Amino acid sequence: MKSAPIxxxxxxxxxxxxxxxxDEQKRLNKLWExxxxxxxxxxxxxxxxxxxxxxITAFAFFAAGGIEALIMRMQxxxxxxxxxxxxxxxxxxxxxxxTMMFLFIQPVLSGLSFYLTPLMIGxxxxxxxxxxxxxxxxxxxxxxxxxxxxxxxxxxxxxxFNYTPLASKQFNAGPNIDFxxxxxxxxxxxxxxxxxxxxxSILKLRxxxxxxxxxxxxxxxxxxxxxxxxxxxxxxxxxLIFLELERNWGFHFFDPNGGGSALLWQHLFWVFGHxxxxxxxxxxxxxxxxxxxxxxxxxxxxHTIVALSTVMTGLIGFGVWVHHMxxxxxxxxxxxxxxxxxxxxxxxxxxxxxxxxxxxxxxxxVLTTPMLFALAFIAQFVIGGITGVMTAAVPxxxxxxxxYFIVAHLHYVLAGGTLFGVMAALYYWFPKMSGRMLDEALxxxxxxxxxxxxxxxxxxxHISGLLGMPRRVYTYGAWENLALPNLLxxxxxxxxxxxxxxxxxNILRSRKRGxxxxxxxxxxxxxxxxxxxxxxxxxxxxxxxxxxxxPLWTKDVESGPALSxxxxxxxxxxxxxxxxxxxxxxxxxxxxVWVAVGLLVTCSALLARMNIVAVVGAVxxxxxxxxxxxxxxxxxxxxxxxRWGMVLLCVTEAALFAYFLAGYFYLGVVxxxxxxxxxxxxxxxxxLIMTLVLVSSSATLxxxxxxxxxGRTMLYRIxxxxxxxxxxxxxxxxxxxxxGELKHGGPTMHAYLSMFYTxxxxxxxxxxxxxxxxxWALLQELRGYVTSERPAYARNVSVYWHFVDAVWLVxxxxxxxxxxxxx
Numbered sequence: 001m002k003s004a005p006i007x008x009x010x011x012x013x014x015x016x017x018x019x020x021x022x023d024e025q026k027r028l029n030k031l032w033e034x035x036x037x038x039x040x041x042x043x044x045x046x047x048x049x050x051x052x053x054x055x056i057t058a059f060a061f062f063a064a065g066g067i068e069a070l071i072m073r074m075q076x077x078x079x080x081x082x083x084x085x086x087x088x089x090x091x092x093x094x095x096x097x098x099t100m101m102f103l104f105i106q107p108v109l110s111g112l113s114f115y116l117t118p119l120m121i122g123x124x125x126x127x128x129x130x131x132x133x134x135x136x137x138x139x140x141x142x143x144x145x146x147x148x149x150x151x152x153x154x155x156x157x158x159x160x161f162n163y164t165p166l167a168s169k170q171f172n173a174g175p176n177i178d179f180x181x182x183x184x185x186x187x188x189x190x191x192x193x194x195x196x197x198x199x200x201s202i203l204k205l206r207x208x209x210x211x212x213x214x215x216x217x218x219x220x221x222x223x224x225x226x227x228x229x230x231x232x233x234x235x236x237x238x239x240l241i242f243l244e245l246e247r248n249w250g251f252h253f254f255d256p257n258g259g260g261s262a263l264l265w266q267h268l269f270w271v272f273g274h275x276x277x278x279x280x281x282x283x284x285x286x287x288x289x290x291x292x293x294x295x296x297x298x299x300x301x302x303h304t305i306v307a308l309s310t311v312m313t314g315l316i317g318f319g320v321w322v323h324h325m326x327x328x329x330x331x332x333x334x335x336x337x338x339x340x341x342x343x344x345x346x347x348x349x350x351x352x353x354x355x356x357x358x359x360x361x362x363x364x365x366v367l368t369t370p371m372l373f374a375l376a377f378i379a380q381f382v383i384g385g386i387t388g389v390m391t392a393a394v395p396x397x398x399x400x401x402x403x404y405f406i407v408a409h410l411h412y413v414l415a416g417g418t419l420f421g422v423m424a425a426l427y428y429w430f431p432k433m434s435g436r437m438l439d440e441a442l443x444x445x446x447x448x449x450x451x452x453x454x455x456x457x458x459x460x461x462h463i464s465g466l467l468g469m470p471r472r473v474y475t476y477g478a479w480e481n482l483a484l485p486n487l488l489x490x491x492x493x494x495x496x497x498x499x500x501x502x503x504x505x506n507i508l509r510s511r512k513r514g515x516x517x518x519x520x521x522x523x524x525x526x527x528x529x530x531x532x533x534x535x536x537x538x539x540x541x542x543x544x545x546x547x548x549x550x551p552l553w554t555k556d557v558e559s560g561p562a563l564s565x566x567x568x569x570x571x572x573x574x575x576x577x578x579x580x581x582x583x584x585x586x587x588x589x590x591x592x593v594w595v596a597v598g599l600l601v602t603c604s605a606l607l608a609r610m611n612i613v614a615v616v617g618a619v620x621x622x623x624x625x626x627x628x629x630x631x632x633x634x635x636x637x638x639x640x641x642x643r644w645g646m647v648l649l650c651v652t653e654a655a656l657f658a659y660f661l662a663g664y665f666y667l668g669v670v671x672x673x674x675x676x677x678x679x680x681x682x683x684x685x686x687x688l689i690m691t692l693v694l695v696s697s698s699a700t701l702x703x704x705x706x707x708x709x710x711g712r713t714m715l716y717r718i719x720x721x722x723x724x725x726x727x728x729x730x731x732x733x734x735x736x737x738x739x740g741e742l743k744h745g746g747p748t749m750h751a752y753l754s755m756f757y758t759x760x761x762x763x764x765x766x767x768x769x770x771x772x773x774x775x776w777a778l779l780q781e782l783r784g785y786v787t788s789e790r791p792a793y794a795r796n797v798s799v800y801w802h803f804v805d806a807v808w809l810v811x812x813x814x815x816x817x818x819x820x821x822x823x
Contacts (some may be wrong), residue, residue, distance in 0.1 A: 025541060031567060032124070032537035034588065043588030045129030047114050048535065050136050052433065054111025055426075057136075058104050061143055065099030066497060068092045073457075073490040079478040089474035090157040091176070095147075097160025098180070101276070102187055103143045105418050109283040110194050112425055113222045115433065117198065119528035119535060120216050122207025122544040122560075124569040125585045127200040127641050130628060131193050134592035138190035141600040145607075146183035149176065156180035159472065161273065162243075164254040164265040169247045175607060177247065181240045182603045188233050188240075189599065192652055195229035198222055200644045206572050207527065208560045208579040209546040216526050216549070217300065220307045221286025224314040225279045230648060231318070232279065234656035235272035238663065239265055245758065248609075250748035253663070259751030261670045263328060264663055270321035271659070278317040280414060281381075282310055284421025285352055288374050291428050292356055294524040295371040296363025299550055302355035309348035316345040326397045335394055342392035346385055353378060368522075369443030373424035376451050380416030384409055387462070402472075405465025411458045423450065423503070430507070431521050435533045436514030442506040446499050453495025460485035460492075525550030530557065543570035543579070571641065583641055591628035595621055626776055630785070646796045650803040653766070657807050660762070661814050664755045674819070675752045679745060681819045682756070686740075690733045691812055694767075697726035698805045701774070705798050708781070711788035720778045723801070727771045734764050756815060763811055766804045773797045 034044040044050065072092050075083045084092065114132060118125055126132050149155040154175045158167040167177045202223045206215065243265070245251040252258025254265050293300045300306065322330065322338035356378060365371065387409040391397045400406060423446075430438050464485045469476060476482050520529040529552060531539055544551070545560035561570055561579050568582040598621030605613035668674035675681060704719025738757075747757035777794045780786045786794050 025536070025538075028538040028541070029536060034537075039590070040588065042593055043133065043590050045125070045133050045586070045588045046537065047118050047126050047129070047132060048433070050132050051111045051113075051115025053136055054114060054139070055108055057140055057143070058108035058111060061099050061103035062108070063500075064147065065096050065104060066500070068096040068099065070493055070497065072096065073486075073493045075474060076476070076486045077490040078487070079476055079480070079483055081475055084474070086474045087157065090472075091155035093472060094156045094159050094180075095150075098146065098156060098184075100415070101160055101280070102184065103139075103146070105280040105414065106191065106276075107139055108422055109225075109280065109418070110191075110198075112287070112422070112429070113198060113218075113283060114194070116429065116528055117201055117219065117222060118205070118539055118569075119432075119531060120219055120526060121202065121205055121210060122527050122540055122546065122570075123201065123205040124539045124563075124567075126197050127205055127583075128197045128645060129585050129587075130589055130592045131197050131645075133588065134595055135190045135193040135197065137593050137596035138193065138599060139187065141596055142183055142187035142190060142603075145186060145600065145603055146179055149179035149183075154179060161269060162265075163269075164243065164262045167243060167265075168254060178244065178607055181244045181247075182606055185237060185240050185244075186599055186603045188237050191229055192233055195226040195233075196645055196648045196652075198226040199230070199648055200641060202226075203574050204571055204641055204644060205569055205583070206577045207544045207546045208570060208572055208577055210572075210577045212575055212577075213304070214546060214549045214577075215307075217289035217303065217306050217310070218283070218286035220310050221282040221289075224310050225282050228275050228279050228314045228317070230652040231655050232272045232275040234652055235268050235659045237656055238659035239268035239272070241758070241762075242268075242663065245747075245754070251754040251758065252748070252751040253667075253754055255751075258749075258754075259667065259671055259676060260754075261667060263325075263670075264666055266325055266328065267321065267666065268659060268663065270324045271318070274321045274323060275314070275317040277414065278313050281417050282313060284377065284418045284425075285310065287421050287425040287428075288356065288377055289352075290524075290526065291370050291374045291424055292359055293363075293550070294428070294522045295366045295368060295374075296359055297366070297523075298359065298363045299525070299553070300355065301359045301362065303549060306352050306355050309351040312348040313345065316341065316348070320345055323392065326394050327401045339392055339394050343389055346389050346392075349381075349385060353382065368427075369438070369440055369447060370424045370428035370522075372444065372447045373420050373427065376447070377417060377420040377424060380412055380420055380454070384412030384414075384416055388413060400465060402470055403465035404461040404469045404471060407471055408458045408461035408465060411461075416454060416458070419454075420450075423447075426503075426507075428522065429528075430510070431517030432528060432533050432535070434511055434514070435517050436510050436512075437517050437521060438506050438510045438514060442502055442509075446502040446506065449495055449499035449502060453492045453497075453499055456492030456495060457489045458492070460488045464489075520552065525553035527551065527557070546577075580640075589628065591624050594624035595628060598622075598624055622772065626772075630776075630780060640792075642792060642796050643799065646799045650800060654803070654807065657759070657763070657810070660755075660759045661810070664759065664814065667751050667755065671751070676750055679750060679752060682816050683737075683740070684816055686733060686737050687812055687816050690730050690737070691808065693726050693730045693733065694805050694808050697723045697730070698802055700726065701798050701801055705791070705795055708786065708791045708794050709788060713781070716781065716794075717778065720774055720781075723774055724771055724778075727767055727774070727801075731764060731767055731771075734760065759811060759815060763804070763807060766807070770797075770801045770804050773800060 032046075034040045034046055034049065071084065072089065075081055075089060114126065117123075146156070152175070156162070156179055157176045158172060158180070162177065162180055165171055167180075202215075202219050242251070242253040246253050246255065246260075252260045254260045254262050256262070289300060289306055320338055320341045322334060323342040326335055326339075387405070391400060391406065391409060427438055427443055430436075464482055467480070467482060467485075469480070469482050476486075517533045519531065519533050521533075522529070527544060527546070530544065541559075542562050543560040545558040547556040547558075548554040551557035561582075563570065563582055567585045567587060569585055571580045571583040572578055573580055598617050598619075601617030601620060602614050603617075605611070605617055700719045700722040702719075704716045704723065707713075707715035707719060745753055747754045774797055777786060777797045780793060
């Protein structure tokens with residue numbers, strides 16, 4: 001193995017087209033650059049700027065979470081300590097978990113992904129630049145909202161998993177849990193927006209020739225995690241909506257006295273929570289799959305195996321949520337099934353590790369700082385994987401559950417895996433971001449401090465857990481023989497803090513005084529190293545034409561389709577990346593920021609129970625969205641791309657309704673009668689009329705779509721107006737139905753009615769939003785923005801409306817027809 005740094009290498013000028021500053025490049029720089037003003041700073045849509053902001057903000061939250069961890073470890077440094085009381089400790093470990101799981105690990109990986117994805121796929125930007133801006137501000141505001149709980153001495157205090165009934169109003173009457181529920185709902189909007197942006201960018205903006213088989217492995221992990229977010233995040237959103245309605249509006253979802261079940265929270269949360277483990281872990285594996293080949297000086301052995309194992313890990317992760325519920329008294333048959341699934345999920349991860357090891361074995365390894373962190377990642381994750389398989393064995397899990405053994409396992413998988421992966425990525429891609437090299441000596445000091453500190457912190461926790469130390473206790477007795485492992489863990493925590501400080505010093509020092517990196521200091525083979533360091537505003541002069549997985553190594557990358565002197569990038573087909581034409585990418589706008597502000601106002605008002613202010617915030621949000629997406633400004637020229645975004649939005653919304661209905665069925669199973677005695681089954685007459693009205697509205701909108709494509713303006717207007725009238729009629733009939741059903745008991749009477757009103761009510765909200773979108777499309781047609789040559793906006797709105805109608809047919813079947821199969 002070698003330890004000397006790799007000298008800089010620069011691609012040929014005629015490939016990148018960026019070594020010589022031409023007049024066209026100067027024009028493109030001016031066209032793409034962010035104005036050096038406050039307005040430009042606020043409205044920038046540059047994926048590189050926003051990616052770095054994501055990383056910096058995530059590390060700021062990481063510092064806050066680290067301080068919380070230090071205080072907890074100081075409390076546990078010796079038996080019977082009283083540095084903080086039990087209430088403060090509850091808030092500290094809850095906020096530490098929320099911070100690390102939601103405000104650091106996933107956002108820092110998103111920041112790296114948003115920065116690197118366009119460079120790796122040979123694009124000039126992400127598919128939705130303004131959505132990227134919104135997702136950052138929403139993430140920032142949601143994090144500040146959650147941390148604002150400290151200002152009113154009401155930080156969340158029921159753990160990052162927030163189990164009921166501990167989180168219910170009866171046992172937690174203050175606003176602590178409301179900060180958790182509303183803050184994470186807000187954060188979920190940001191996370192979902194980022195996932196949609198990532199999926200569409202990877203599938204539709206890859207460089208010509210970059211087929212799925214040639215796609216870098218980091219993009220496979222980003223694509224898998226983004227799709228997983230779209231399917232998993234709605235499970236968390238559903239549970240948070242249920243809890244907020246129960247806490248503050250008297251609904252019954254988790255209260256057994258009202259027909260609910262506390263285990264419903266655990267099922268919904270862990271349907272989200274276990275995939276989330278892989279959502280925050282898989283991007284780190286993708287980073288390693290880029291770093292290892294670069295420092296082994298050879299392509300990854302088993303590229304396809306790693307890609308398939310990444311996808312399989314994401315898929316299997318959705319089938320093992322009961323892994324976290326073995327001690328809740330579930331039937332033995334189901335426990336056996338999920339135990340087997342929990343062991344199965346280790347197979348694709350083991351395949352990836354095996355491929356890495358083989359690549360290392362046959363490569364010529366260069367031990368730079370990024371490579372050291374990569375090797376440590378493998379070691380830490382193997383330890384976490386072994387303890388994970390141990391807890392998949394039910395008898396062992398029964399003994400270890402809710403002990404510090406589980407804390408150690410969790411941190412080895414998530415903190416050990418992700419943190420070391422992020423550190424490797426920062427040292428590897430910092431030269432590309434800044435144009436400067438990080439200091440190798442300081443880098444190695446940071447590595448060894450972190451490696452020793454991490455293992456000194458968390459390995460003794462295995463012993464603490466096996467000795468019987470419970471999780472989430474704020475102190476322990478001297479007689480429990482837990483003092484030594486807790487002392488070692490506390491010392492290790494401080495070593496980790498020093499390692500992060502060394503990293504910070506290295507970054508600040510190297511930004512100005514570090515060695516000049518050059519375009520490709522590591523002699524890597526993927527497209528992000530084809531541009532200058534840091535990249536120009538527009539990334540690539542022309543779309544690269546890719547012919548292999550490592551085009552810079554094979555030297556067969558060519559200058560692809562020429563893009564005119566405008567804010568354009570190349571769009572390609574999903575499978576084979578065949579050139580499909582240019583795509584317009586809008587410049588910065590203040591409206592996405594206002595959307596985030598509107599959501600912040602709404603969420604803050606809901607926390608303060610100021611419902612009128614919440615409505616004002618919702619109106620501000622809706623108005624800002626309308627201004628943001630108006631045709632001619634942001635979406636024109638993006639018809640196919642916008643269609644993908646709308647479809648993915650419908651997919652994640654469909655998942656939300658699926659989790660609502662899953663909760664309905666679950667409570668139907670745990671209750672002896674569903675609906676319970678005294679509550680009549682819903683009438684069928686009015687819902688069938690409502691169904692006829694809504695299906696008719698889809699028909700009229702289909703006619704409108706046909707008409708706008710053929711320039712038949714009047715027929716389009718008639719179709720849209722008919723759709724609006726029919727949709728309004730549906731909402732009127734729903735209000736009439738509610739009036740009648742309320743005579744039999746409102747949503748606060750029983751869990752059955754809580755589910756009924758929540759599911760149908762949320763569908764009604766979607767109908768109302770659909771009517772606003774359709775009316776806005778009609779207004780844009782009247783203003784001349786929607787025409788037969790530019791019908792994309794109207795047709796994308798139609799996709800949403802047809803989705804809403806399809807959801808109603810499912811609701812009709814489940815809520816109105818299936819109860820007639822009972823009794």
